[in-house]
Every structure is written in structure tokens, then in C-alpha cells.
Amino acid sequence: MKSKILIVDDEKDVEMLFRQKFRKEIKSGSLELCFAFSGDEALTVLDSEHPPQVVYVFSDINMPGMSGLELLEKIKNRFPQINVSMISAYGDSQNYEKAMNSGAKEFFTKPIDFDSLKKEIGALMSEKN
Amino acid sequence: MVLGIISLILLYYLKQPMGLITVSAEWKRIFNGGMVAAAAIIGIAAVKIPLISGLATILSFVLAAIIVVVTLKNPELHHRKGMIYAWLPIMAVNVLGESIELINKSFYTKWENYFEVAELFAFIWAIAMWINNSKQRKALEQEKLKALAREKEFKITESLKNQLERQVEQRTKELTEQKNELENTLSELRAAQNQLIHAEKMASLGELTAGIAHEIQNPLNFVNNFSDVSTELLTELKEELQAGKTEDAMEILEDVIQNLNKIHHHGKRADSIVKGMLQHSRSNTGQKEPTDINALADEYLRLSYHGLRARDKSFTADFKLNLDPEAGILQVVPGDLGRVFLNLINNAFYAADEKKKELNAKGEKDFMPTVTVNTKKISTGVEIQISDNGKGIPAEIKEKIFQPFFTTKPTGKGTGLGLSMSYDIVTKGHGGEIEVDSKPGEYTVFTIKLPKS
Numbered sequence: 120m121k122s123k124i125l126i127v128d129d130e131k132d133v134e135m136l137f138r139q140k141f142r143k144e145i146k147s148g149s150l151e152l153c154f155a156f157s158g159d160e161a162l163t164v165l166d167s168e169h170p171p172q173v174v175y176v177f178s179d180i181n182m183p184g185m186s187g188l189e190l191l192e193k194i195k196n197r198f199p200q201i202n203v204s205m206i207s208a209y210g211d212s213q214n215y216e217k218a219m220n221s222g223a224k225e226f227f228t229k230p231i232d233f234d235s236l237k238k239e240i241g242a243l244m245s246e247k248n
Numbered sequence: 249m250v251l252g253i254i255s256l257i258l259l260y261y262l263k264q265p266m267g268l269i270t271v272s273a274e275w276k277r278i279f280n281g282g283m284v285a286a287a288a289i290i291g292i293a294a295v296k297i298p299l300i301s302g303l304a305t306i307l308s309f310v311l312a313a314i315i316v317v318v319t320l321k322n323p324e325l326h327h328r329k330g331m332i333y334a335w336l337p338i339m340a341v342n343v344l345g346e347s348i349e350l351i352n353k354s355f356y357t358k359w360e361n362y363f364e365v366a367e368l369f370a371f372i373w374a375i376a377m378w379i380n381n382s383k384q385r386k387a388l389e390q391e392k393l394k395a396l397a398r399e400k401e402f403k404i405t406e407s408l409k410n411q412l413e414r415q416v417e418q419r420t421k422e423l424t425e426q427k428n429e430l431e432n433t434l435s436e437l438r439a440a441q442n443q444l445i446h447a448e449k450m451a452s453l454g455e456l457t458a459g460i461a462h463e464i465q466n467p468l469n470f471v472n473n474f475s476d477v478s479t480e481l482l483t484e485l486k487e488e489l490q491a492g493k494t495e496d497a498m499e500i501l502e503d504v505i506q507n508l509n510k511i512h513h514h515g516k517r518a519d520s521i522v523k524g525m526l527q528h529s530r531s532n533t534g535q536k537e538p539t540d541i542n543a544l545a546d547e548y549l550r551l552s553y554h555g556l557r558a559r560d561k562s563f564t565a566d567f568k569l570n571l572d573p574e575a576g577i578l579q580v581v582p583g584d585l586g587r588v589f590l591n592l593i594n595n596a597f598y599a600a601d602e603k604k605k606e607l608n609a610k611g612e613k614d615f616m617p618t619v620t621v622n623t624k625k626i627s628t629g630v631e632i633q634i635s636d637n638g639k640g641i642p643a644e645i646k647e648k649i650f651q652p653f654f655t656t657k658p659t660g661k662g663t664g665l666g667l668s669m670s671y672d673i674v675t676k677g678h679g680g681e682i683e684v685d686s687k688p689g690e691y692t693v694f695t696i697k698l699p700k701s
């Protein structure tokens with residue numbers, strides 16, 4: 120079964136990077152990636168399907184407008200079933216604790232270690248299948 | 249005998265002061281001698297010894313003549329001229345009478361009545377003269393008094409003048425000291441100002457550091473990620489080529505080319521940030537150079553945002569950039585103008601964040617602090633607008649915001665130099681204009697107009 124994952128980051132090049140990193144999974148059809156470049160955009164994506172097809176959200180914290188932490192709170196409020204993990208350049212305890220207390224599943228630091236990210240996504244896909 | 253008495257009287261008066269006029273001690277001694285002589289003559293004449301008393305009478309003539317001549321000839325005794333003229337007829341009549349009496353007594357006795365009449369007229373003359381003289385003397389005295397008063401006045405004026413001169417001198421000295429003191433203070437203030445400007449630059453560099461770190465970290469992450477993924481892709485490419493799948497190989501190659509472009513792009517991005525930071529920290533030697541205003545505004549908006557964000561984890565705000573592609577290149581000092589942008593943008597975020605905090609305290613959570621940077625090509629050059637939806641600037645302090653040391657931020661949060669320095673950089677440094685428009689509680693817009701060089 121296909122897993123749909125939403126990646127939220129204000130840096131648009133993230134999309135290219137992810138699409139290349141997961142090209143095999145995308146090609147094989149086991150993974151579908153969608154992207155949003157702000158918190159608002161992410162909520163729009165989630166709101167566009169009822170119920171949302173997205174099962175996992177990876178969000179940057181440091182974004183103009185709605186921050187990743189605010190987005191996390193909103194998603195957890197409205198779609199408690201969706202997993203949310205944070206990806207931030209700032210791995211300090213303040214951000215970490217806030218994210219974990221708000222219900223984040225994992226906390227990844229930038230530069231992204233794609234191996235651990237793949238492991239996390241792999242675990243999600245095997246759980247699904 | 250009569251002439252002796254007259255001489256005695258004359259000498260007595262000559263000795264006395266007339267009003268304010270006095271005679272010298274030497275004259276007084278001479279007059280005293282004269283008086284003794286006159287008294288002796290009177291005494292001798294009174295004994296009535298025929299020959300001797302006649303001689304005394306002649307001596308009295310001589311004495312009287314001496315008195316008259318001396319008084320009239322000496323300038324020092326001129327004030328007594330009137331008295332002499334008054335007495336002169338009596339003296340003349342007596343000289344004549346007594347001479348005739350001496351020479352021919354019977355003739356004198358025969359004409360005695362006439363002599364007495366003459367003497368009477370001479371006496372009347374003397375009185376008339378005396379009245380006239382005393383009038384003149386009073387006028388003279390008045391005159392003298394006035395002269396004295398004038399002199400006194402003059403002396404007072406003189407002393408006042410001296411006093412004033414001393415005061416002026418004193419004041420001049422004081423003022424010179426004050427001037428020197430003020431000059432010292434001024435140069436100390438100048439030095440302090442330079443230090444403050446330097447401190448402000450360093451402080452804003454400090455504010456930048458966190459933003460710079462983030463802004464360099466991000467592109468560097470991309471450089472690392474894209475080169476990693478390219479290595480993976482090249483390994484895959486090798487496999488695809490070995491398997492003879494040319495189409496897939498081409499696809500991978502396209503990606504690798506794209507990645508190399510991205511690596512280049514993000515490397516440039518980091519490079520320009522480091523260059524900007526160096527420009528920012530550079531001192532006043534900053535030279536004008538062709539600068540892409542849009543890129544500069546973009547760069548400093550991000551630096552400001554990420555700087556604030558890095559220092560305050562609870563800080564959330566949005567920013568918008570509306571850049572006019574026509575804005576183009578201007579001759580500016582990039583470091584200085586960057587400092588202006590940074591300052592205005594930091595202020596804008598600060599004002600919007602303050603409003604958010606106030607609203608949050610009231611339970612309103614929906615407000616999104618937003619800073620917008622617009623650029624626009626105008627006929628005279630480029631217009632840059634930095635606006636925020638923050639708490640605004642009260643009308644009463646709008647006039648003061650460009651003054652040095654004026655700040656509404658809490659102590660320790662602002663030096664109060666940012667806006668005044670920005671003002672100087674835009675107006676003096678670049679011949680531009682800077683204006684502020686604000687509605688308290690709603691918005692603030694700073695508009696900078698930079699001329700084409």
C-alpha cells in the first residue's frame with residue numbers, strides 16, 4: 120500500500136532533494152511525496168482531502184509565518200492520527216522539548232541524515248503493509 | 249591813616265577764602281606780613297609826631313599801591329580784582345586828600361567839604377561794587393559748584409567705567425574658560441559618539457551573527473546534501489550503464505547536472521552572505537559600488553528574520569518581499585545601506601512582535617506579525633518601503649524618532665542610535681530621503697527614496 124508523506128519547508132530545493140533521495144521508492148509506487156512551503160500551505164494540503172491521505176508530516180521549524188511548532192500543534196489538534204516529526208537546524212533542548220511535548224514523533228536535525236529518515240519512513244511503510 | 253586801615257581790611261580779605269577759592273599758604277604769609285606792616289603804619293601815624301606821622305602816611309600810600317598792583321597783576325589773586333576796584337576810588341580820594349593835607353593844611357581845610365562829598369561818592373561806589381561783586385561771586389560759585397558736580401560725576405562715571413572694564417575682563421576670562429571647557433566636552437562627546445557608532449555597528453553585527461549562521465548553514469546543508477545525493481546517483485548511473493539502460497542513465501545524468509547547479513547556487517548564496525557580513529562590519533571607509541537593491545533588501549530581510557528567530561525561539565513572524573525587477577542597480581555603500589535595512593526591518597519585527605504579545609495577553613491568538621519589504625522603480629531612482637502591522641508610532645513621538653538617543657525600547661534593548669544613523673546614511677550618505685508613516689495600533693511604513701547617481 121502507498122504511503123503519502125507531506126514535507127513542509129520554506130526552502131523549495133528540499134523538494135528536489137527528497138525526490139532524488141526517494142526516487143526508487145517513488146518509482147516503485149510504495150511512497151508518494153507531497154510538499155508545502157509554509158505552515159498555511161501544509162494545512163491547505165491536509166484540508167483538501169477528507170480524510171487526509173497523508174499519514175506522516177515532516178516539518179521544518181524555522182519558517183516565516185506559521186512556525187513548524189505552531190503547525191505541529193494545529194495538526195495534532197485536528198488530525199491526531201497523523202504522525203508529525205520535526206526537522207530543524209536548531210537541535211537545542213528548547214525546541215526539542217517543545218516539539219516532544221506537543222506530540223512530535225521524532226526530532227531530526229539538519230543537515231538531514233537521510234539514512235535515519237529512510238529508516239523512519241521504512242518503519243512506517245512496513246507498519247502499513 | 250585811613251589808607252592804613254583800608255590796607256589792613258584788604259589784606260584781611262585777601263587772606264580769606266572766597267567761596268571755594270583759597271589762596272596758597274605762601275600768599276597767606278605775605279598778607280600776614282602786610283597786615284603787621286599796616287598795623288605798624290597805623291600805630292605810628294596815630295602818635296601824631298609831625299614828621300614821622302607824615303612819613304607813615306606816605307608809607308601807607310606805598311603799601312596800598314603795592315596791594316593794588318600785586319592783586320591786579322597776579323593771576324592767582326584775580327578773584328579779588330572786584331574788591332580792589334571797589335576800594336580804589338576811596339583809596340584815591342584819601343591819597344589825594346591826605347597828600348594835600350600834608351603839603352598844604354589850610355588849603356585842605358578850606359576844601360574839606362568837597363573831599364568829604366568825594367569820599368561819600370567813592371563810598372557809594374564801593375557799596376555798589378560790593379553788591380555787584382557778591383552777585384558775580386555767587387554766580388561764579390554756582391558755576392564752580394556745577395563744575396565740581398560735573399567733575400564728581402565724571403569721577404563716578406570713570407570709576408563705573410573701570411569697574412565695568414574689570415567686569416568685562418572677568419567675564420571674558422570666564423567665558424573663555426567656559427568655551428574651552430565646552431570645546432573639551434564637545435571633543436569628548438565626539439569621541440563618545442564615534443565609540444557609540446562603533447558599538448552600534450558591533451551590536452548589530454552581533455544581532456546578525458545568529459541570522460548569518462542560519463543563512464550560511466542552510467545553503468551549506470544543501471551543498472552537502474546535493475553532493476551526497478549526486479554521489480549516490482553516479483553509483484546508480486554506473487549500474488544502469490552496465491545494465492545497458494541508457495534511458496534511465498540519461499534521466500540520472502539530468503538530475504546530477506541539476507544538482508551541480510544547485511550546489512553552485514547555494515555555494516554562491518553562502519558566499520554572498522559572508523561578503524555582506526564583511527561589508528557590514530567594515531568601518532566608514534565604505535565605498536559606493538553598483539549594488540542590486542533587490543538582492544540587498546532580500547538578504548537583510550532574511551538575516552534580520554533568522555537573527556531574531558535564532559535569538560528568541562518563541563519569535564514567530566511572517567515576511568513578504570515584493571521586489572520590482574525594474575529596481576535594478578544603484579551606486580550605494582552596500583554595508584551602510586544594509587545597516588539601514590537591518591535596522592528598519594529589526595524595528596518592524598520588534599513592533600509587530602510587541603503587538604502580538606499585547607494581543608496574546610488579551611487572549612487573541614490569531615494575529616500574525618508581518619513585515620513587508622517593497623521595492624519600486626520611480627522616476628528619480630528607487631523607492632524601498634519597509635512596513636509592519638505592529639503597534640505603530642504615536643503621533644507625538646513621530647518627530648523625534650530620528651533624533652540620536654531617542655528610543656522607546658526598554659533600557660538595554662536599544663541604543664537609540666539606529667534610526668538616527670539610518671537617517672544620516674540615507675540623507676547625508678546617499679542624498680536620499682527617509683519618511684515614516686504610521687497609524688498607532690495598525691501599521692508603520694518607512695519609505696526610503698534613493699536617487700539615481
Ligand SMILES: [Mg+2]
Pocket residue numbers: 128129130179180181182
Ligand atoms: Mg527553514
